Amino acid sequence: MKTIVIKPKKTFSWNDFKEVWQYRELAYFFAWRDIKVRYKQTFVGVAWAIFQPFMAMVVFSVFFGGLAKMPSDGIPYPIFVYSGLLFWQFFSTALTETSNSLVGNAGIITKVYFPRLILPISGIVTKFVDFGIASLILVGLMFYYNFVPNLIIILILPLLLLITFIAAVGGGLFLASVNVKYRDVRYILPYFIQMMLFVTPVIYPASIAGKYSWILAMNPMTGVIKASRAALFGNAPINWELLGISLIAVLILLVIGVVFFKKTERHFADIV
Amino acid sequence: MKNAIEIKNVGKKYNITHQRGGYVSLRDVITNILKNPFKHAKHKAKKALGRIEKEEFWALKDVNLTIKKGEIIGIIGSNGAGKSTLLKILSRITPPTTGEIKLNGRVASLLEVGTGFHPELSGRENIFLNGAILGMTKKEIVERFDDIVEFSGIEKFLDTPVKRYSSGMYVRLAFAVAAHMEPDILVVDEVLAVGDAEFQKKSLGKLDATSKTEGRTILFVSHNMAAIQRLCKKTILLEKGKVVMFDETEKVINRYIAEIGSRGTETKWKKEEAPGDDVAILHSARIIDENYNKIPFTTADKKIGIDFTYEILKNEYTPIPNIHIFTSTGERAFMNHEEYNKKLGVKGKHRATMWIPENLLNEGTYTAQVVVSTMKPLKIHFSQQEAVVFNVIDNIMNSRKNDFNQKIPGVVRPRLEWENILL
Numbered sequence: 001m002k003t004i005v006i007k008p009k010k011t012f013s014w015n016d017f018k019e020v021w022q023y024r025e026l027a028y029f030f031a032w033r034d035i036k037v038r039y040k041q042t043f044v045g046v047a048w049a050i051f052q053p054f055m056a057m058v059v060f061s062v063f064f065g066g067l068a069k070m071p072s073d074g075i076p077y078p079i080f081v082y083s084g085l086l087f088w089q090f091f092s093t094a095l096t097e098t099s100n101s102l103v104g105n106a107g108i109i110t111k112v113y114f115p116r117l118i119l120p121i122s123g124i125v126t127k128f129v130d131f132g133i134a135s136l137i138l139v140g141l142m143f144y145y146n147f148v149p150n151l152i153i154i155l156i157l158p159l160l161l162l163i164t165f166i167a168a169v170g171g172g173l174f175l176a177s178v179n180v181k182y183r184d185v186r187y188i189l190p191y192f193i194q195m196m197l198f199v200t201p202v203i204y205p206a207s208i209a210g211k212y213s214w215i216l217a218m219n220p221m222t223g224v225i226k227a228s229r230a231a232l233f234g235n236a237p238i239n240w241e242l243l244g245i246s247l248i249a250v251l252i253l254l255v256i257g258v259v260f261f262k263k264t265e266r267h268f269a270d271i272v
Numbered sequence: 273m274k275n276a277i278e279i280k281n282v283g284k285k286y287n288i289t290h291q292r293g294g295y296v297s298l299r300d301v302i303t304n305i306l307k308n309p310f311k312h313a314k315h316k317a318k319k320a321l322g323r324i325e326k327e328e329f330w331a332l333k334d335v336n337l338t339i340k341k342g343e344i345i346g347i348i349g350s351n352g353a354g355k356s357t358l359l360k361i362l363s364r365i366t367p368p369t370t371g372e373i374k375l376n377g378r379v380a381s382l383l384e385v386g387t388g389f390h391p392e393l394s395g396r397e398n399i400f401l402n403g404a405i406l407g408m409t410k411k412e413i414v415e416r417f418d419d420i421v422e423f424s425g426i427e428k429f430l431d432t433p434v435k436r437y438s439s440g441m442y443v444r445l446a447f448a449v450a451a452h453m454e455p456d457i458l459v460v461d462e463v464l465a466v467g468d469a470e471f472q473k474k475s476l477g478k479l480d481a482t483s484k485t486e487g488r489t490i491l492f493v494s495h496n497m498a499a500i501q502r503l504c505k506k507t508i509l510l511e512k513g514k515v516v517m518f519d520e521t522e523k524v525i526n527r528y529i530a531e532i533g534s535r536g537t538e539t540k541w542k543k544e545e546a547p548g549d550d551v552a553i554l555h556s557a558r559i560i561d562e563n564y565n566k567i568p569f570t571t572a573d574k575k576i577g578i579d580f581t582y583e584i585l586k587n588e589y590t591p592i593p594n595i596h597i598f599t600s601t602g603e604r605a606f607m608n609h610e611e612y613n614k615k616l617g618v619k620g621k622h623r624a625t626m627w628i629p630e631n632l633l634n635e636g637t638y639t640a641q642v643v644v645s646t647m648k649p650l651k652i653h654f655s656q657q658e659a660v661v662f663n664v665i666d667n668i669m670n671s672r673k674n675d676f677n678q679k680i681p682g683v684v685r686p687r688l689e690w691e692n693i694l695l
Contacts, residue, residue: 002376002377002378003374003375003376004364004374004375005372005373005374005375006361006362006367006368006372006373006374006375007367007368007372008367008368008370008371025404025409025410026405029400029401029404029405029410032401033390033393033397033401036392036393036397037390037392037393040392040393107387107388108387108405110365111365111381111383111387112363112365112381112383112387112388112405112406112407113363113364113365113381114405114407178298182297182298182301183297184298184299188298266366266367267366267367269360269365269366270286270366
């Protein structure tokens, strides 16, 4: 029979990850719950997933593309900005979701034991679904503007999603721990995310920065969005080096996030 | 036989923060640093060197217990004795500060019915969700699904979102899921206090049956002595974070009741220990007779007053005083509240008195829980269980028992009007 030992301070170990694996069914159920609730009224759920990036695209196309004549590497502006928004929305909503995952589930955390790590992870699953639905608009736009994507997008898409996912989880885990202690962090976060939109080449091409583009490159989302455009529109070769750096950067972010999260995890129930 | 639970020297320390709620806002921290950077740095340095005396509070201290496989153990004690903390440590929700616990087997805890229920999801979906949260695998839930539905008795509403359920249905469904967990060790908090009497009985029966047939170990916290007595052979009495008795249930309950009964009919709280929040705090509570004199006990044929003094600290709420009366076995006899009135929200000291009419309560020991709460939006400013204890005895000179020698059954013993016509 299995014996559980409860001690004051659990040291950080690989068993934690094993435990997450053991509880994968619960993670599945949390994700299932979120998807069910979000798409319970199918039409509203789908409409919302499309509406947000679509409206942003329309507004940006009118003001930046149309009025401000923002360059877009020769790609029609709506499709250019939409491809960036697609990844940006995924990243920003996933980051927000993860950072609220502990406070938002306080009711469960204070009543039942399970590895807390599965909350932020399963919270992101709905964002994948949203991403999938919103991608349909991109497909439509590609047809409309007669763009044939480079087939490499199929190969590279999982990698881009993975980098975005890790970036959101890593940053989100850190923010989730801070959020438990300082409850006003979640009010600052939307502002912070809004600012980040402007230091990510979503509404403008990365080439606009000229010799300072290395500053943009420090943002892992730059690599992701640049690579997605390169694969979709063939406007530039894929910068594998930049992607590699992005991947390493988000992995470091993930480690920091997990360590921070694990360090504060045990006492969440006392302060939530 | 193998031990199911071994608890060695377990203690749990909390640092009391002066801010109620336990968490701080980043804005305040930053403001503090900017306003007074040197003081903040000094404070941090002192804290790092351990020069600041933290206010510590041991919710549990030196708890040593060994529980054998297949036993159902009750845990009783007054509010703040550490019952919930012990359960939270056993359920791994919060870690102990000292000591070690060994649990042999699969553990499930039921600190609340319906944890994680989602109002938008249907009954069927919530069975799966709640089951998974309680630690069942999908396979187990599928296997027991029909039993769960049958036990809950809500077949007809299985596909209705639970937000449309009555509170009774909600609790029945939630408990039905919980009752079909099959852990080796089950930790149960005061969850049976909800639901109707019929369903409570059914649930108790189910708990009892499974432990007998499958050798399940159950730890059961309750204020309801009747339930403890029915379920548990042995009971733990906790007091101020320590185990003061672990013996046969009957002995433990008797000691507990005697202890409650010996407590005064007037309780006063020091300012720093007073229950309350930033809106209202409790000062004192007492039992009085019709002339407003403090009394140790009362007879059934006299009016009983319960009054408590409290202070309103802010004008923005209109908190309403209310009192809940419990029998010595922990059943709620009734609750009552003052009618809404603008004056209740005026800053300053208030005294609220509730009069229980003569010939209402039966003989016995009662405890009063005094509460001050705002109804809209609902906010409980303080809620003090067992604030005062009082005994009601039968007045021999004015007894209504005639020649009936035993205690008349029932919580209340009102004098009602009867008619009798000779036909």
